Amino acid sequence: MSLSHGRPMVSIPGPSVIPDRVLSAMHRPMPNIYEGELIDVSFSVQDDLKKIARTEQPVFISVSNGHGAWEMAISNTLSRGDKVLVLESGTFAVGWGEMAAVSGVKAEVLPGADPEAVSVEGLEERLKADIGHEISAIMVVQVDTATSVRNDIPAIRAAMDAANHPALLMVDCIASLGCEPYEHDEWGVDITVAATQKGLMVPPGLGFVFASEKALHAHASADLRTGYFDWEPRANPGQHYQIYCGTPPIQHLWAMREALDMLFEEGIDNVWKRHEILASAVRAAVEAWSCPNGLSFNIADPRSRSNSVTTVLTGDVDASELRRVAETEAGLTLGIGLDEFVSRAFRIGHMGHLNPPMVLGTIGTIEAVLTKMKAPVGGSGSAAAAAVISSAL
Secondary structure, rough: OOOOOOOEEEEOOOOOOOOHHHHHHHOOOOOOOOOHHHHHHHHHHHHHHHHHOOOOOEHHHEEOOOHHHHHHHHHHHHOOOEEEEOOOOHHHEEEHHHHHHHHOOEEEEEOOOOOOOHHHHHHHHHHHHHHOEEEEEEEOOOEEEOEEEEOOOOHHHHHHOOOOOOOOEEEEEOOOOOOOOOOOOOOOOOOOEEEEOOOOOOOOOOEEEEEEEEHHHHHOOOOOOOOOOOOHHHHHOOOHHHHHOOOOOOOOHHHHHHHHHHHHOOOHHHHHHHHHHHHHHHHHHHHHHHOOOOOOOOOHHHEOOOOOEEEEEEEOOOHHHHHHHHHHHHEEEEOOOHHOOOOOOOEEOOOOOOOHHHHHHHHHHHHHHHHOOOOOOOOOHHHHHHHHHHHHH
């Protein structure tokens, strides 16, 4: 017998839960793609995405996942032989650098100290040593979904300024846009990369690149530009469909319009606050469970724990078995551990369309599985999470 019958709960760090309103918005027949409502929706989506990233600069849309947006950022700003400095804090900035290397860009990794955020002191020291300004761009994630670390983007910008270095600042916000406070213009970011499937509550399929004036200037001399990803026709389209280098992603545009409406109805500052409260509830649960040989945080410094995902180390507890029982017996899907964490951690995604019943249901189910497995726990995560939420009601 299994208790998993009923609506399953997916608590992975993306794709996140899609609101019913967004799903319904996609359920429409094909429209005229050359004039009419779709054109207005398309331009309104572009305008409103900039409000989420807090920028007046243009946004370019790729019909792809976040990796496609990575490539769009690389190909439009860099040239063969350029060097990028990749700030390691987990899996994804390194992966972005590896993609750049495939294109003929030299990728240098500034090693991180796992499990910690990027060292801004180490970055400043490395940039001051780059007397000839060989480094063309800095690549970093705001939140790494493998480690669940959150990096301090304003501090990274400050380190670049202290070193008086002209490199582009490229930030991957795929796991954080719509979940964490973010200020593209105010923080001096040159490239912001994002995608639909996490905090923006839309199925995977669209990638976004927000570009500063400095990034647009770099585009003029970039020799990695390709026909599909090139910003030029997208920025100056003779026809609407050229924004997407072909047929528009119609259903995703309807979905994105509805998701943006939901975010603005709530208010983006309130969205950030909701994520902070619900993430705090998850962290309180992990803190309560933590004990020798049992569960613990991957990120030691509370200031560097993200509001969109938490990576939980399992000690002597079998992470794969915990996830298996949760999914097959209780209908709860947890995130797998990635790379070095594959057999010794699980991840709780707390991003996007999320409320207290969903978080408390996730925490309570994990606690039930831990009890079934006779796993060591320090205390009740459910009680700790409920206390955090009750204080915010």
